[in-house]
Amino acid sequence: MTFEIDDSFIDDQNRKARAWVDEDYEALARKLRRQNVDIEDLVKKAAAFHVAIPSWGVGTGGTRFARFAGEGEPRDIYEKLEDCGTIFKLVRSTPAVSLHIPWDKPDDASKLRAFAGARGLSFDAMNSNTFQDQPGQTHSYKFGSLTHPDRSVREQAVAHNIECIEIGKTLGSKAHTVWIADGGNFPGQQHFQRALERYLESMREIYAALPDDWRVFIEHKFYEPAFYSTVINDWGTSYYCARELGPKAFCLVDLGHHAPNVNIEMIVARLIQFGKLAGFHFNDSKYGDDDLDAGSIKPFQLFLIFNELVDAELNSVANFNPAYMLDQSHNVTDPIESLMMSAVELVRSYVQAHLVDRDALNEAQEQCDPLLALATLKQAFTTDVAPILAVARERSGGAIDPLKTYRQSGYRRHKAKERPGQKGVTASGIV
Ligand code: LRH
Ligand code: MN
Numbered sequence: 001m002t003f004e005i006d007d008s009f010i011d012d013q014n015r016k017a018r019a020w021v022d023e024d025y026e027a028l029a030r031k032l033r034r035q036n037v038d039i040e041d042l043v044k045k046a047a048a049f050h051v052a053i054p055s056w057g058v059g060t061g062g063t064r065f066a067r068f069a070g071e072g073e074p075r076d077i078y079e080k081l082e083d084c085g086t087i088f089k090l091v092r093s094t095p096a097v098s099l100h101i102p103w104d105k106p107d108d109a110s111k112l113r114a115f116a117g118a119r120g121l122s123f124d125a126m127n128s129n130t131f132q133d134q135p136g137q138t139h140s141y142k143f144g145s146l147t148h149p150d151r152s153v154r155e156q157a158v159a160h161n162i163e164c165i166e167i168g169k170t171l172g173s174k175a176h177t178v179w180i181a182d183g184g185n186f187p188g189q190q191h192f193q194r195a196l197e198r199y200l201e202s203m204r205e206i207y208a209a210l211p212d213d214w215r216v217f218i219e220h221k222f223y224e225p226a227f228y229s230t231v232i233n234d235w236g237t238s239y240y241c242a243r244e245l246g247p248k249a250f251c252l253v254d255l256g257h258h259a260p261n262v263n264i265e266m267i268v269a270r271l272i273q274f275g276k277l278a279g280f281h282f283n284d285s286k287y288g289d290d291d292l293d294a295g296s297i298k299p300f301q302l303f304l305i306f307n308e309l310v311d312a313e314l315n316s317v318a319n320f321n322p323a324y325m326l327d328q329s330h331n332v333t334d335p336i337e338s339l340m341m342s343a344v345e346l347v348r349s350y351v352q353a354h355l356v357d358r359d360a361l362n363e364a365q366e367q368c369d370p371l372l373a374l375a376t377l378k379q380a381f382t383t384d385v386a387p388i389l390a391v392a393r394e395r396s397g398g399a400i401d402p403l404k405t406y407r408q409s410g411y412r413r414h415k416a417k418e419r420p421g422q423k424g425v426t427a428s429g430i431v
Contacts, residue, residue, distance in 0.1 A: 002082060003414035005089060005406070010399050013408060017390070017400040025387040035357070039388060042351050046385075046392035049347045051282065051324040052096040052124035053339055055104045058083040061291065061329030070334060072415025077104040078115055079419060083336055085119030090406055091343045092398035096124040098325045099171070101164045102134060109170035116171075124175065125217055125279075125323055126168040130157040131181035131225065144182040146202035147195040147231050154202050162209045169211060175278075175323060177252055178206065179219035183226025183233070195231045200244055207245045216249050217278035217323070218242055221257035224289055234258075235267045242276045250278030254327055255305075256289040257281075265304040272312045272320060279323030280305075282346060291329035293338045295345030302345065303381045306353035314358065334412060340402045347389055355380035 029039040058080045060070040074080040081097065088094045097116065106112040116122065130145030138156060141148070145157035157180075165176050182199070184190040203216075210216055220238040223230055232238055235251060242249040251271050258264055271277035284290070284297040295302045312320045324346065330338045357376055364373035390400045399405035 002418050003411065004082075005086060005409045005411055007397065009409060010090070010397075010405055013405040014394055014400045017404075021387055021390050021394070021400055025391055028385070028387050031383075032355075035355075037355065042354060042385070042388050043392045043395065045354055046347050046351050046388055047092070047396050049093055049324075049350050050095055051093060051326060051343055051346050052098045053084045053087060053094050053343075054281075054325060054327050055080050055084070055097050055099045057326060057328050057330065057339055058087075058335045060335060061331050063331065068331070069421065070412075071421065072412050072417075072419045073421070075419055077106060077112060079415075080104070081112075081116050081119060081121060083415075084116075084121055086406070086411060087336055087339050087343070088120055089397075090393075090399045090402040091340050092393050092396035093343050093347050094339070095120055096122045098124045098127060098177075099168075099173075100127040100129060101160075101167060102129060106167065106171075109167055113171050123168065123171040123173040124325055125177045126164045126171075126173050126175070127177045127179070128161045128164045130160055131179075141181075144180075144190075144195075144231075146178075146180050147182040147190075147198045149194075149198075154198060158202050158205045161206045165206075165209055165211075165214070168214075174213060175215045175217055176206075176210070177217040177219055177278075178203070179221065179252075179254075180232065181225045181230075183223075183230035184228050185226060186228055190229055190231070192229065196237070196241075199231055200241060203241065203245055203249075207249060210248055214248060215278065216245070217252040218249060219252040219254055219257070219281070221254065221289065222259050235271065239271065239274060239276055249276075251276050252278040252281065252323075254281035254283070254289075255294075255301075256283050256285040256291055256327075260287065264301065265308050268305050269308045272308060272317055275317075275319035277320070277322050279325065281325055281327030282342065283326065283328045291327065293328060293330075293333075293345070294326060294342040295349065296342075299345070299349070300381060302349045303352055304377070306346075306349040307356060307377065310350070310353040310356070311358070336412070337403055337406060340406065344389060344402065347392070348385055351385045351388055352380045352383060355383050355385070 032039050059073050074083055084097045130141050133140050139153040146154055148154050207216055218238045218241055220232045220234050221230060222233050238251040242251050282294040284292045284294055286297050326342055361373055361376045364376060394400050
């Protein structure tokens with residue numbers, strides 16, 4: 001038997017936190033009532049918001065310089081799902097996991113599906129990996145995968161993606177994310193047009209392998225690990241390819257995959273308008289693809305992105321069914337704590353975006369009143385919705401204060417005993 005945080009412990013902790021929640025909730029309810037906003041409606045929206053956990057995010061991440069393994073690291077996909085189950089138990093907004101193959105290749109996909117199901121978990125988009133060479137692999141991806149000049153390398157990469165889809169079908173996933181590292185480090189190294197043509201040729205084979213009710217997500221990234229040119233470097237290239245491939249192809253926005261100061265909320269608005277928004281890999285960054293905790297560096301940008309998403313939701317935009325996933329690397333924090341707090345930040349931005357007085361905003365926009373428009377957004381962004389988030393978690397069986405409850409539970413200490421540290425050797429993942 002492995003240690004799990006049980007519901008009665010969560011109830012105990014919630015009882016201790018009851019006092020501040022009731023008081024703050026009543027005060028906020030009165031404040032919102034003055035804005036003709038029903039707080040109960042926002043609690044329902046908060047409780048209905050879901051984001052998937054990246055299986056590769058529950059182990060400690062690192063950089064090319066070092067990785068400092070934490071205590072009680074998960075050593076295989078089952079222990080990763082245990083930790084995903086604990087996150088879901090406490091924050092209630094993370095009922096799905098996004099797997100990375102071969103890092104999480106299950107020996108028995110049905111057994112894995114049952115194990116996840118027993119913890120209330122399902123599987124979101126699959127992720128292929130043609131940016132690393134696996135032991136015994138015939139062809140190297142050193143100079144590319146789906147765009148490699150050598151057809152046999154491209155075919156190997158296509159086959160791997162089709163294998164991911166096959167595993168995903170057994171797991172109940174309905175989408176497949178393709179991010180490739182293909183690019184060049186030197187001017188002249190790649191023929192830009194031929195490389196893109198080869199990408200489309202390979203993706204058409206992957207697209208053809210998709211079941212009817214599946215979607216394929218194209219993930220762009222402006223650089224790294226290629227440091228001169230990247231084949232799928234921006235949303236425009238991703239959009240062109242999604243259009244070329246067909247109605248099941250969409251564009252996934254990883255927040256860290258844009259040059260500093262790029263207006264990501266505008267890219268989101270474009271992809272929504274064009275009916276090609278796949279969804280997100282949420283994280284935050286200050287410089288490059290830092291994979292920091294969502295909302296930790298640029299919370300206003302995260303709010304502005306959700307402002308576009310809620311605008312689309314309220315206008316019932318066609319083809320609007322974004323997949324929300326986290327994609328982070330936790331180098332100096334307990335991954336479970338970071339993933340919980342990041343999920344909370346996403347629900348916060350979503351609820352605040354529902355607080356925007358859309359009539360006032362539209363009026364200010366049509367009347368060319370920029371300051372009133374900004375003030376209307378800021379009023380929502382500066383509203384402390386913490387009581388709504390806490391009540392939504394508690395009513396969904398979760399923790400009013402997930403971080404405190406997690407730390408009080410001693411879960412990590414228990415896992416350290418159950419998963420004796422094999423310094424340096426942990427379940428595979430980034431680095
Ligand atoms: C690439 C990326 C991609 C994943 C990988 C783990 O930077 O964002 O989504 O496959 O990280
Ligand atoms: Mn990503």
